[in-house]
Amino acid sequence: MSRAGPEILAADAAGIARAAELLAAGGLVAVPTETVYGLAADATDGRAVARIFAAKGRPAFNPLIVHVPDVAAVRRIAEMPGTAEALAGAFWPGPMTLVLPLRDGAGLSPLVSAGLPTVAVRVPAHPAMQAVLRELGRPVAAPSANPSGRISATTAQHVIDGLGDAVDAVLDAGPCTVGVESTILAPEPGGLRLLREGGLPREAVEAVAGPSVPDLTPGRIEAPGQMERHYAPGTPLLIGGRPRAGEVTIGFGPGAADVTLSATGDLVEAASRLFAALHEADALAAARGAAAIRVTEVPETGLGRAINDRLRRAAVREGADQPDA
Incomplete structure (x- = not known):
């Protein structure tokens, strides 16, 4: 007999305990982080991790981020070369993921790393995710809690x-609160690669670790968020240009729009609003039968880089048919 829907848990002691109980039994639980809601499973349980890929319709070659409560737990599953220790000290807990060499005997399901010799790992700051991790006592794999390629979830209702x-x-x-996924970095003895723009601005990273080399869409997928087509609404998304009659508009800064990222042009507010705005615009487009959603361009500075990265991966070319998601 099918359920009427997922069990909804409050973020209190009883809810945390129930979430950990379900995870320990191989279940999938959507848990909030400061960036987006994550679709969590016990990272040591291959069957549970496989359920993540099935639930999201996610390609098996796309690795997952492992969440742990502190740096000591990171060291148990991964080595920390190059500037990893300095980055961890400066930005964990927080919206930063490091791609690190996987330790022998780490105990993680091979599905987590998609067969690569590295693992993407993060220490989240959100108190609810921290409480779940400590209650469970095991690493948790948790990609964004949305169908693969679609808009990330920043509320329980989105999930x-x-x-x-x-x-x-x-x-x-x-x-x-942050509203876009974590920044992903690969600290290596020869330097620092930026694999995904995110909730930690590049300027803050480089103030600690020196210059980074962007490697955002490589030939080989090393980390989440590197696929060219990602974060897409159901309605074709266009960036910039003059709105056409009937399109749903997403604005940034002063000016009329159906939905706004930030009426004052605040990039922090825009990042926190990004996926919620895409969800709102997509629902409005469906209700109106609109042919497209058009979003105003955002400055390519600070968090604007992460916002633009998500928008570019979600968008279609002007005049092109919507691709399969």
Whole structure:
């Protein structure tokens, strides 16, 4: 008999305990982080991790981020070369993921790393995710809690709308504060590669670790968020240009728009609003039967780089047919 929907858990002691209980039993629980909601499973349980790929419709070659409560737990599963220690000291807990050499005997399911010799790992700052990790006592694999290639979830309702019965429970702690996924870095003896723009601005990273080399869409997928087509709404998304009649518009800064990222042009607010705005615009476009959503261009500075990265991966070319997601 099918469920009416996922179990909704409050972010209190009882909800945390129930979330950990479900995870320990091989379940999938959507858990909030400061960036987006993550679709969590026990990273040591191959069957549970396989359920993530099935629930999201995610390609098996696309690795997952492992979440742990502190740097000591990172060291148990990965080596920390190059500037990793300095970055960890400066930005963890927080919206930064490091791609690190996987330790022998780490105990993680090979599905987590997609067969690569590295693992993407993060120490999240959100108190609910921290509480779940400590209650469970195991690493958790947790990509964004949305269908693969679609808009990331920044509220519990986004998770329910996107995944429904594919997830066993949702731990509801309200909207995520950062609103875009973590910045992904690969610290290596020869330097630092930037694999994904995110909630930690590049300027802050480089103030600690020196210059980074962007490697955002390589031939080989090394980390989440590097696929060329990602974060897409159901309605074709266009960036910049003059809006056409009937299009749903997403604005940034002063000016009329159906939905706004930030009426004052604040990039922090825009980042926190990005996926919620895409969800709102997509629903509005569906209700109106609109042919496209058009978003105003955002400055390519600070968090604007992460916002633009998501928009470019979600967008279609002007005049092109919508590609399969």
